Amino acid sequence: MQFDTSSEIDYAPPNDPWQSHDPSEYADSYLTLYYSEDEISKYPVREVTRVNDNKSDPNLETMSYGLCSTCTRGIRSGLxxxxRPYLFFCTQYNxxxxxAGYYHIGWYSKGKPLFTNYSNGAIQDDYRLVADEMKWLYPPIKFETIADQTDVDEIQSGFRKKLISAEQTDELLRLFRDREDYSEEYINEIRRLERINRRYHEFRYPTWERNQLFDWESVQEYVRMSAAQGDEEIKATxxxxxxxxxxxxxxASSEDTSNWYCLVCDHEFQNEAPLKxxxxCNNGGGIISSEAINP
Incomplete structure (x- = not known):
């Protein structure tokens, strides 16, 4: 599936704030893991119904990664x-x-600084990625099959993220070329799971308190999200x-908590991962771990 650049939405790629990603043909690519639906879904889409941690990435609806979530900041920055040209998405299935799928990255933008990216005495860069091409498979390919049919035999070792060479990337792409693209079916399945959430929990994304689905019309607040230095009144608060x-x-970004606090509006909420x-109040600059307050 190709990214549609003919959209009239002025904040979607290739418009500002997005910059073209110019990957090197010799650069390594990433393998990364994501949480997928297993018991209630035919397709291994992201785990929309995950309790206390509804997943928004990989966000096939916008072909983005890290735009709406804080997922794998290090991978996005390193890419x-x-x-690096490709992200290959792996998951536990059956x-x-x-x-299961891949992104070829076409654009990136640097997000606003977030307290939840604070480490080593500074707030780390937060890059958001958008693919110009993606492909998702059904059925997905077993690691055992990949090891048998390519020279990416180390894929069977345990990892959360792994770099593979340009030659190994070509080997994986060869497997994809022989298979049908199920991207549309994956997106339709995500919509079905959102409806299940809304039926039983009021929201499409209950722990986000979000009723909107994800598409480019609904993510403007993430693309142009306010942050501390973007608004003097918010900054002062x-x-x-x-x-x-x-x-x-x-x-501020403690990994040992699911309790979060907004410094702008004093709202407290729970989620296993920090939200952007x-x-x-939709502020993107003042969320911190509750453990950071009067420690």
Whole structure:
């Protein structure tokens, strides 16, 4: 599936703030894992119904990665800074690991600084990615099959992310070329799972308190999300709260919590992973771990 650049939406690629990604043909690519639906879905789409952590990535509806979630910041940053061309998506499916799809990255933009990206004394860069091409398979390919039919035999070792060479990338792409593209079916399945969430939990994404589906018309707030330095009033509010609440920024992105606090509107919410926008005020600059307050 190719990205549709004919859209009139002025904040979608190739428009600002998106920059063309110019990958090197000699660069390594990434294998990465994602949580997929297994028990209630025919297709291994992202785990939309995951309890206390509804997944938005990989976001096939917008062909984006890291636009709406805080998922795998390091991979996204490494891909941009090292001109890597592909992301291959792997997951656990029917009790075994499989390769399900890929993105060829066409554009990127740098997101606003987030406290939840604070580490080593600074807020780390947050790159958002959009693919110009993607392909998703059904059935996905077992790791065992890949090891037998390519020289990517190390795929059977345990990993959360793994770099593969340009030659190995070509080997995987050869497997994809022989198979039908099920991207549309995956997207339709995501919509079905969203409806299940809404029926039983009021929202399409309950822990996000989000009723909208994901498409380019609905993600403007993420593309242009406000942050501390983008609005002087918000910046002043956050700075005052950081001081008043004795916030320890080293704990702002704690991996050991599912409790989060918005410094702008005082909203408290739960999710296993930090969100980019506050579910209540849509601010993107003031979310911190509750553990960072008066530690």
């Amino acid at each position: 941009v800074k090292n001109s 009790g075994e690991r499989h390769l 956050i700075e005052q709260k950081v001081d008043d609440l004795n916030v320890d920024l080293d704990l 926008l506050c579910p209540k």
